[in-house]
Amino acid sequence: MLTPAENDLLCRVEGDAPMGQIMRHYWMPACLSEEIAEADSKPIQVKLLGESFVAFRDSNGDVGVMDELCPHRRASLVLGRNEECGLRCLYHGWKMDRHGNVVDMPSEPPESPLREKVKHRSLPVKEWAGMVWVFLGDAENVPEFIPPAWAPTADTKVSIAKIVIPCNWAQILEGAIDSSHSSSLHSSDMVPSRVVQAEADDNAWYRPSTDKNPTMRCKSTDYGFHYAAIRRPIKKADTHSYVRTSVFVSPMTVLIPPNASYNVANVNVPMDDTHTAFHFIGWGEKAMDEDKWRAFLGAVPGEHLDENWVSKRNQSNWFLQNREEMKEGSFTGITGIPNQDMAMWVTMGPIANRSEDTLGAGDAAVVEFRRYMMAQLGKFQEEGKDFEKSVYRNGPDEIIPSWQGIIPKEADWSDPQERENKKLQQW
Numbered sequence: 001m002l003t004p005a006e007n008d009l010l011c012r013v014e015g016d017a018p019m020g021q022i023m024r025h026y027w028m029p030a031c032l033s034e035e036i037a038e039a040d041s042k043p044i045q046v047k048l049l050g051e052s053f054v055a056f057r058d059s060n061g062d063v064g065v066m067d068e069l070c071p072h073r074r075a076s077l078v079l080g081r082n083e084e085c086g087l088r089c090l091y092h093g094w095k096m097d098r099h100g101n102v103v104d105m106p107s108e109p110p111e112s113p114l115r116e117k118v119k120h121r122s123l124p125v126k127e128w129a130g131m132v133w134v135f136l137g138d139a140e141n142v143p144e145f146i147p148p149a150w151a152p153t154a155d156t157k158v159s160i161a162k163i164v165i166p167c168n169w170a171q172i173l174e175g176a177i178d179s180s181h182s183s184s185l186h187s188s189d190m191v192p193s194r195v196v197q198a199e200a201d202d203n204a205w206y207r208p209s210t211d212k213n214p215t216m217r218c219k220s221t222d223y224g225f226h227y228a229a230i231r232r233p234i235k236k237a238d239t240h241s242y243v244r245t246s247v248f249v250s251p252m253t254v255l256i257p258p259n260a261s262y263n264v265a266n267v268n269v270p271m272d273d274t275h276t277a278f279h280f281i282g283w284g285e286k287a288m289d290e291d292k293w294r295a296f297l298g299a300v301p302g303e304h305l306d307e308n309w310v311s312k313r314n315q316s317n318w319f320l321q322n323r324e325e326m327k328e329g330s331f332t333g334i335t336g337i338p339n340q341d342m343a344m345w346v347t348m349g350p351i352a353n354r355s356e357d358t359l360g361a362g363d364a365a366v367v368e369f370r371r372y373m374m375a376q377l378g379k380f381q382e383e384g385k386d387f388e389k390s391v392y393r394n395g396p397d398e399i400i401p402s403w404q405g406i407i408p409k410e411a412d413w414s415d416p417q418e419r420e421n422k423k424l425q426q427w
Helices: 004-011 018-023 169-177 179-183 290-297 315-320 323-327 337-347 361-390 416-421
Strands: 027-032 044-048 051-057 063-067 102-104 125-128 131-135 158-165 190-192 205-207 215-220 224-231 240-249 253-256 263-272 275-283 403-408
Touching: 004 018, 004 169, 004 361, 018 361, 027 044, 027 051, 027 263, 044 263, 063 125, 063 131, 158 290, 158 337, 169 240, 169 253, 169 263, 169 275, 169 337, 169 361, 179 224, 179 361, 215 361, 224 361, 240 361, 275 337, 290 337, 315 337, 403 416
Parallel strands: 190 205
Antiparallel strands: 027 131, 044 051, 051 063, 125 131, 158 275, 215 224, 224 240, 240 253, 240 403, 253 263, 263 275
């Protein structure tokens, strides 16, 4: 449970909010590369931490992300002409290249020195893993881009489902690290089965446990924490445990336990205090192709989502819940794992009131997330500019991966080598 003041500190990211300032120390996704796939194509609006930007791909195929409003009279550059390696404002024709240099001012005399005096704000950009990443922090101290743990190399196969969700980033992230809810909310999609480890096909995910009351264990790391949800397996329950470990990588990423085919991750980008760009990611050599992934999750643009990545399922239509399907066996009557989650997150309100939570033993990871982020806020407020030294900048190889499997009860769930060596391979 947090006080209302603590809840505000955790959730709010706009303006000078401390949490937003912390997030400015990290590279974050601005949009998907596919949203600006073609050179000189339509620019798009991007919202991050309460600020509005314009993203575009110039004539050379390079991406630019700049403040949305023209530096001249503040008209939106999203409406601008994307031509000849720059965005030209429709109002008076001022044109900026992707670095924010003003390369043309047709409304000014040719001899005017104004062009040399104006510099439009542009962000450092890196394309990686199907995303356009930006850095919103100190422009004089831009850190090296470090690949995320879910895309450690440029050729990692990655499939991304994106949904813009009308609620705060923290309640979405708490849902991602809350392993206990999957046994109820996703029980029609994560089906108990006599498999020796989690498996998947085009229809469902299968897990070797019926246990809805996992024991939770957490352990801190340099980049956040990892934790285990320990359940009784369907077989060998006297001697073994079914363990699913999730990893929180501060400030907005969760590595979700994989299945036998592919790994799963979740990245939650705060657009503002009450809107989040949620990304559900399947990755690895055997990951589903992106179209199939989005169809499996009920997150296909044009079918399940509108042109702005907003789900057609919303609170006004009660997420298109089908009560007849519930009578026939569907636990939720809502198709798609992220859609089931979204219904829970959104109905908490734009910013969940954590001062009225009633937490239990199954919420250990949620408690640890709040503890960790409040500690980060305290450190940021104490250290100021020196907070940069506390930011984790190591590569993905040093992050303990998420994991799942059946191991002897006495095995150490937190030791990657021991758990893998002792993992049950067959019944």
